[in-house]
Amino acid sequence: MLAENLQLVQRQLQAALAKRRQKNLLTGSDVTLVAVTKNHPPEVISDILALGVKNIGENRVQEAKHKQEALGKHGLWHLIGHLQTNKARQAVALFDLLESVDSEHLLAAVDKEAARIGKTQDILLQLNIAHEEQKSGLEREEYLALLTKLDEFKNIRLRGLMVIAQKCDDVEETRPVFAAGYRAFARLKQQRPEIDILSMGMSSDYMIAVEEGANVVRVGTALFGQRDYSLKF
Numbered sequence: 337m338l339a340e341n342l343q344l345v346q347r348q349l350q351a352a353l354a355k356r357r358q359k360n361l362l363t364g365s366d367v368t369l370v371a372v373t374k375n376h377p378p379e380v381i382s383d384i385l386a387l388g389v390k391n392i393g394e395n396r397v398q399e400a401k402h403k404q405e406a407l408g409k410h411g412l413w414h415l416i417g418h419l420q421t422n423k424a425r426q427a428v429a430l431f432d433l434l435e436s437v438d439s440e441h442l443l444a445a446v447d448k449e450a451a452r453i454g455k456t457q458d459i460l461l462q463l464n465i466a467h468e469e470q471k472s473g474l475e476r477e478e479y480l481a482l483l484t485k486l487d488e489f490k491n492i493r494l495r496g497l498m499v500i501a502q503k504c505d506d507v508e509e510t511r512p513v514f515a516a517g518y519r520a521f522a523r524l525k526q527q528r529p530e531i532d533i534l535s536m537g538m539s540s541d542y543m544i545a546v547e548e549g550a551n552v553v554r555v556g557t558a559l560f561g562q563r564d565y566s567l568k569f
Contacts, residue, residue, distance in 0.1 A: 345542075345558050345559060356547050361518065363521065363550070370554045372559075374556060389411075391413075392414065393415075393416045394414070396569070414435050427446070429449075439482075440485060443492065459493070459494060461496075471500060496521060501541055508544070515548045518534060536549070538554050
């Protein structure tokens with residue numbers, strides 16, 4: 337079943353890319369699939385890696401730690417959930433990319449922990465373009481202020497931006513949010529040409545995200561089915 341689900345997701349990604357390529361966007365002509373294994377047993381990570389997907393996404397530091405202790409650390413690990421400052425030390429040790437950096441305070445904590453172990457930590461800045469109070473992410477004024485301070489942090493490397501769209505009955509309503517995310521990426525790339533990641537889109541809306549410019553998508557349910565919330569990590 338997982339192999340069949342992966343094939344379907346990959347076909348849909350290619351269909352979305354075919355539409356995207358006509359726009360000649362700054363995010364390139366390919367897309368990276370991050371398999372989100374939140375609330376799934378550790379074995380699914382081995383299964384998806386065996387099928388050729390090398391990027392693993394987790395929402396919680398503790399769950400990622402449990403799974404890496406069970407399986408070893410294979411592939412590239414993305415933290416896609418909200419990161420509390422007091423978990424920065426563990427997060428820097430466990431993850432290759434922190435997608436959800438959303439404050440100067442957190443950025444400073446990540447920088448400190450990366451310096452402690454001699455690591456340059458790749459990060460994305462999470463934007464709250466949909467302005468949802470229950471969602472993490474930087475509002476526009478916070479984001480612009482943080483950009484002016486980024487170079488003070490010597491042990492982080494900004495790779496780009498992450499955006500989460502609002503949940504809605506009509507998935508087309510997410511398109512303006514993803515389009516705004518791409519515009520923010522394009523503006524940032526003018527200032528920082530080295531950035532290369534725009535992470536947008538999940539199981540419900542990844543095709544629209546790719547059409548609008550995402551080159552990383554975070555897909556869980558469409559691959560693994562419904563999460564098992566009885567699992568404790």
